[in-house]
Amino acid sequence: MVRKPEEIRPRVFKFALRIINLCRSLSKEEVNKILIRQIIRSATSIGANLEEAAGARTRAEFINSTNIARREARETHYWLKIIYEVNDIKIKRRMEEVLVESNEIVSILTSTMKKLRLNTS
Numbered sequence: 001m002v003r004k005p006e007e008i009r010p011r012v013f014k015f016a017l018r019i020i021n022l023c024r025s026l027s028k029e030e031v032n033k034i035l036i037r038q039i040i041r042s043a044t045s046i047g048a049n050l051e052e053a054a055g056a057r058t059r060a061e062f063i064n065s066t067n068i069a070r071r072e073a074r075e076t077h078y079w080l081k082i083i084y085e086v087n088d089i090k091i092k093r094r095m096e097e098v099l100v101e102s103n104e105i106v107s108i109l110t111s112t113m114k115k116l117r118l119n120t121s
Contacts, residue, residue, distance in 0.1 A: 008108055009054065012047040012069075015105060018098055019043040019076070022083075025094065031086060039079035045072040046105070063116050070109035077102040 023036040046069050053065035084095050
C-alpha cells in the first residue's frame with residue numbers, strides 16, 4: 001500500500017506504460033483510435049502532474065498539481081470503462097487488472113487531496 005504521496009509516482013509511471021501497451025493491442029478501428037488518443041493523454045498526464053508536484057516551490061503549487069493528477073486519474077478511469085465496454089471479451093479480460101489499478105490510483109489521489117485540504121484549513 002502506498003503510504004506517502006511521493007511513493008505513488010513509480011506506480012503511476014508503470015500504470016501509464018500498461019495503458020500504452022494496452023492501447024497497442026486494441027484494434028485500429030476508428031472508435032479505438034479516438035479513445036487511444038484520449039486515454040494516453042490522460043494516463044500520462046497523471047504522472048507528469050505528480051512530477052510537477054514533486055518539484056513545486058510552494059504548498060499551493062504542490063496541492064494544485066496533485067489535484068490535477070487526481071482529475072486526470074478520474075478521466076483515465078472513465079476512458080478505460082468506455083474502452084472496456086466497446087471491445088471484445090479478450091480485451092475485457094486483459095483490462096480487468098488495469099481497471100482495478102486505475103480505481104486504486106483514483107482512491108489514493110483522492111485520499112491524498114482530502115489530507116492536504118485538511119492540513120491546509
